[in-house]
Amino acid sequence: MYYKENAWWASPFNDKEEVQKYASPGHPVTIHDATLRDGEQTPGVVFSPDDKLKIAEKLVAAGVTRIEAGMPAVSPDDFKAVQMISSHFPEAEVYAFSRAMRKDIDMAREAGCKGVVVEVPIGYPKLQSQFHWTWENVLEKSIDCVNYAHQQGLRVVYFPYDTTRAREADLESLLKGVMKHCPPDSVGLVDTMGCAMPQTIQYMVRWMKKLTGNLPLEVHCHNDFGMAVANELAGVAAGAEVVHGCVNGLGERTGNAAVEELIMAMNILLGMDTPYDLTKLKELCEVTERLSNISCAPNKPFAGKRNYTRESGIGVDLVIKQPLAMFATDPRYFDREAEIVLGKKSGKASISYALEQLGLEATGDQVTELLSEVKAKGVEKKGLLTMEEFSLIADSILQ
Structure with missing residues (x-):
């Protein structure tokens, strides 16, 4: 089935x-x-x-x-x-x-x-x-x-x-x-x-x-x-x-x-x-x-911690709303949670989601500016941003 x-x-x-x-x-x-x-x-x-x-x-x-x-x-x-x-x-x-x-x-x-x-x-x-x-x-x-x-x-x-x-x-x-x-x-x-x-x-x-x-x-x-x-x-x-x-x-x-x-x-x-x-x-x-005391690779099938993580901005809204559109298995069925992260590959939908998580609002131009800063930070770090790092960027742009 x-x-x-x-x-x-x-x-x-x-x-x-x-x-x-x-x-x-x-x-x-x-x-x-x-x-x-x-x-x-x-x-x-x-x-x-x-x-x-x-x-x-x-x-x-x-x-x-x-x-x-x-x-x-x-x-x-x-x-x-x-x-x-x-x-x-x-x-x-x-x-x-x-x-x-x-x-x-x-x-x-x-x-x-x-x-x-x-x-x-x-x-x-x-x-x-x-x-x-x-x-x-x-x-x-x-x-x-x-x-x-x-x-x-x-x-x-x-x-x-x-x-x-x-x-x-x-x-x-x-x-x-x-x-x-x-x-x-x-x-x-x-x-x-x-x-x-x-x-x-x-x-x-x-x-x-x-x-x-x-x-x-x-x-x-x-x-x-x-x-x-x-x-x-x-x-x-x-x-x-x-x-x-x-x-x-x-x-x-x-x-x-x-x-x-x-x-x-x-x-x-x-x-x-x-x-x-x-x-x-x-x-x-x-x-x-x-x-x-052997950590699983983060992308290991099923047991990896980041199997349900999405950085790319394409279809990011579906990760939470309709996960089976983005994954073969629904993380909730396995007591897992889908996660949207921020980095070089993020899109505007990812920025909007992150703002919502922090209870913040932004104009279209501000979202564009935030996205540019997030991408730059991701390139600088060669990795993902924490929510604390994003919050600092948002504070500087939305103040």
Whole structure:
């Protein structure tokens, strides 16, 4: 549904049958949030157990109940955080990130998890330079761990990371071996280095599902080429049932697919009926930003502070009166406010609006003079004017 009154107005062409055929999945898709594990791998980010609990609370409030709460084997604090989240949110499907080792599986079970994400390498650069393994070595380690996790009553996401840089024969042999000796509950397609294209992800989703007898497939993409969200949506269109992400796009290097962007796109652009509450995303993003101490870029999709800011004078009156004429989403629906700012690119309508905010009146000639001064000040500052600066200019001209 491209239009929802007082909420959003996207492209009606999104709803075309020819578009939906290639874009809409036609099946439910689950968000797997990895903020508390992969997001914490952002350089410099440290979440305390209480921090993780607060973020988990906002995730659950937004309807994101599949949560990768951390890696219990990393430290006592990580174990405590996973245990706290499992205990506080029994309705959530809490996963632990795990190496292919029995002791990691044991710790996940002791922490109260319902599942484990079992990581193994398969990207050829990793096998060749980091581990000095073959795919046979990976399979041998996988068999014991996956089967052991199932014996402990845990669901298993098999996570052969750096999947998109695997040698085709290696990945095919590994998946066939896994399905024969230790079939997991789902398999991850992991673009660890964010170096695949959307078309590549689609191809690999279809190919991997064929190799695994249509086992549920999960897509986990990083953002090195700025395509993490697009890649995961491409995976969804090709049949993936789960997409991974981190709030605010946190993660190593350029980060992961942003959870809030995935949710916005799924609900608005794809018109999917999801369990996610868009009105709760603002608080989720803000809490995560504060606790991670990583500021979002002001123009970052959804979470940026200036997404609804307008400096250009063209159509500025509509920013407040009819925001859907100027934006694809209505800021008020998301508890946000549109903002008109003053600078080099302002027009007379912007000046009139600013005067109204200050309770001032001006003649047409005075508005023209004010605009000239505002533009000059914007050029001088190489930035925007504050209302205090505008007030000083207005006082000098209107006195």
